[in-house]
Amino acid sequence: MKIALLCTQDNGGAGRAALRLHKGLNQIGEDSTFYVKRKTTDSYNVVEMRPAEYFEQTLKYLQKCFSNTYEGNTICSAMYPGLGVRNLERLQNFDVINLHWIPGLVSLEDIPTMHAMGKPVVWTLHDQNPMTGACHYTHGCEKYKFDCSDCPQLKDNLLDVPKAIIKAKIRDWPKDIVVVTPSRWLANCAKESAVFKKHRIEVIPYSLETDIFKPVTNNEVKTSLEIPENAKVILFGANSFAEKRKGLPELIEAVKHLQTDSRVQQLLAANQLYIVSFGYPAPPLDSIGIPYKTVGYTIQEEMLVRLYSTADVVALPSLEDNLPNIMLESMACGTPVVAFATGGMKDTIKRGKNGFLVPLRNTKTFAKRLIDGINGGHLREYCRKFIEEKYRLDIQAKKYRELFQDLVKAKDA
Structure with a gap:
């Protein structure tokens, strides 16, 4: 099959996840092309696709609307500017179109145009944005189940733009677009949403390169950070802790x-x-009473592998999340994870085997489980085995291939 994957970027959490699916599909013999707005990788068959210039005034207005979120809320974005006619024509020769995280690449109006080509359209969700009027995580708001009116994340929403956007999604998007989510939590959100409640929804977890993310024995990280060789290390990471949902205060x-x-x-x-x-560093941790070191922002896989392998436990205090790459990468390197029982963490963490789940916002128990993790050397073998058995690239790719084949056969019929 010829498969087109579309994602705004090939890095970041969603971008890396989509890139891994692309790699897995090619590894099992499928012809996958990965289209992105901004290319940073030299991976095979990753192609830049620049959005069209029209919709610029619409985009500027929406950016102004969505840049006034209350401090600590998630990002809000709109699906503009869009691909344009020439880019859409490039998708004609594919058997399946698989959308991923697409703000700023694919417009709301592009979706029905793709569908009209007669190709199966599969949308892999990486957060809640496709089912909301603007936000990528709802912070507990349930208005996405109805109409997204009076968005609580925006300071100024005079024209009730999120309500108009979700109304257009419900009205214009074809109901036979198939939704795939990496976690059961996100699948449940989609099933309850006003946008996707009538759609077919499948759960297929992420994958990762188990030949890259694997335990390594070295102390270079400790040496470079001036940490004693035998010291215990608690590791955590995120692109930014500015969002409340990342759980820095917790x-x-x-x-x-x-x-x-x-x-x-x-x-x-x-x-x-x-x-x-x-x-990005979290300055509040500079004076918490436990020595704090940061290596800064990095996407280098070799460095990430060393960090995970050096750590005794990874802390994942997210209050809302889908299926964080950090969790899977850490376990692949043999390091257990302590996380709040939310999102995809509930699908993946097996208590006392590859980490510990903690009731949401229960910081006392979180601390106790970090201690268990620090002393959890016996968990390392299962962490690695668990990832090898369930999250290899080929496992995810074969599940997608089965879904794609099913949809293509149905279209042909």
């Missing part, structure tokens, strides 16, 4: 509870416990 609270434990106090007295982060 992590800080958990670290405070952590320091009341006698075993942790002994480690600190002996200079044997450190917190390390990657992504």
Whole structure:
């Protein structure tokens, strides 16, 4: 089959996830082309596709509308400017069109145009944006189940733009577009949404390169950060902790509870416990009482593998999330994960085997489970085995191939 994958970028959480599917499909013999707005990788058959110039005034207006979110809320975005006629014509020769994270690449109006080509359209969701009027995570708001009126994330919403957008999605998008979600949580959101409640919805988890993300034995990270060789390391990471849903305040609270434990106090007295982060630094952690080091923002896989392998446990304090790459990458490198019981974490973390789930916002228990993780060397073997058995590239790719073949046969019939 000739398969077209479309995503705004080939990096970041959604971009990397889509790129891995692209790699997996080619590995199992399918002809996948990955179209992106901004190309950063030299991977095979990744092609830049520049959006059309029209809709510029619409885009500027919507950007102004969605740039006034309350502090700490998620990003809001609109599906503009769009592909344009020439780019859409490039998709004519494919058997299947698979959309991913597409703000700024594919417009709302492009979707029915693609569908009119007679190709099956599959949309892999990476967050809630396709089913909302603007936001990518709803912060508990349930208006996406109805009409997204009076959006609580926007300071100024005089024309009720999110309501108009979700109305257009419900009215204009064909109901036989198939939705794929990486987590059961996101599938349930889609089933309850006003946009996708009548659509076929499948759950197919992400995958990753188990030949790249694997345990390595080295202390280069500790040496470069001036951490003693035998010290325990708690690792966490995110592109940015500015969003409330990333859980930085909850992590800080958990670290405070952590320091009341006698075993942790002994480690600190002996200079044997450190917190390390990657992504943009989180200044509030500079004065929390536990030595804090950061390697800054990095997308280098070799560095990420070393960080995961060096850590004793990964802290994932997200309050809302789909199926974080960090969780899968960490386990692939043999490192257990402590996370709040939300999103795709509930699908993946098996208590006492590859990590620990904690009731949402229960920071005391989060601290206790971090201690269990620090002392969880016996979990490493299962972490690796679990990823090898369930999250290899070929496992995900074969599930998508089966879905694509089913849809193509149905179209032919």
